Amino acid sequence: MTSQAATEHTGWRDGVVAVAPILVGIVPFGLVFGVAAADSVIGGGLGYASSIIIFAGAAQLATVDLMNVGAATLVVIATALVINSRMLMYSAALAPPFKDFPPASRLLLPYLLTDQAFAVSIARYADIADPAYRRRFYTGAAIALWVTWQITTATGVLVGAQVPDSWSLDYAVPLMFLALLIPMLTSRPAVVAALVGGGIATVAHAAPYHTGLMIGALAGVVAGVAAERITA
C-alpha cells in the first residue's frame, strides 16, 4: 500500500539523495568562503550573515573581495547582482512547474534557489509531473544545500584566522571558481564567453572603481552571444 505519508516522504528524500553528491563539492567552497570572510575587513559576523541574507556563494565571495579592497558600494551591489542575474534564467524555467504550488511556496521557495537545486529539480521534473512530489523534491534538495552552506561557511568563519598563510588558502577561491567553470564549457560560444570574460577581466584588473570583474563579465556575455550568432 502506498500511503499519502509514504509518498510525501519519498519526495523529500529523493531531493536530498539527488543533491548529495553535489554537497561534497559545496564543503570546500563553504569553508573557503568562511575563511576569506573572517580574514577580510567585513569580518566573520557579517560574512556569515551573508550566507543567510544573500545565500549565493559566488556573489558572497565577490562581495567580500570587493569590500575588502574598498570598492564603492554601487560597484559592490552591481557586481553581485550581475553575478546573480543568471538566476533569472532558472526562475523562468521553474515558473511553469511552480505555477501549481501553493502561494506561500511560490514566495518562499525562490529564496532557496541555487544553481544546484535548479539543476537536479529540472532534471527530475522531466520524469515526474505530480506537483506535490515536485514541490517536496525541490524543497528537500534546496534545504539540504542551504543547511550545508550554513554549516560549512560558519565553520570557515570560526577557523578562519587560525589558518596559516603557508596553506595558500587564498588560492582556493579562484580554484573553486575554476572547478565550477570548466564543466560549463559545453559549447563553443560558452568557451568564447569564458575566454573573453577572463581575458578582459585580467587586462582590466586595474580599472577604476574596481569595475574589472563587471567589465570582464559583461564583455564575456556579449562575446558569447556574438559567437552564437556566428556559429549558428
Add this chain to the structure above:
Amino acid sequence: MNPWLTVSVIGAGTYLIRLSFIGAVGSRRMPPWFERALKYVGPAVLAAISIPAILLAEGSFDLTPAGNPEVLASVAAGLVAWRTRNIAITFVVGMGTLWILQAVL
C-alpha cells in the same frame, strides 16, 4: 554605506531575481535576446573571477612557475575538472599541486 546595509540590498535584489518569473502573475516570458545572453552569464562571470586571480601575482601578470605557481596548479586542476567534472577532486588536485610546487621551487 554601512556594510550590513550593502549586504542586505544585495540579498533583497538577489531574492527578487529568484522570485521574478516564479512570482509573476500569469505567464510571462523574457525577450529571446535576453534569454540568449543569460546563458553566458555563468561562464563569463566565473572566468572573470578566476582567471585574473590565477594569472596575476601581487597585481602584475606573471606566468613563471617560480613566481606564480598557481598557473601550473590551475592547469592541472583544469584538466582534472574537464575529465572528472568533480569539484572535490579538482579542489584536491589544485591545492595539492600548488603545495608540491611551493615545496619544490
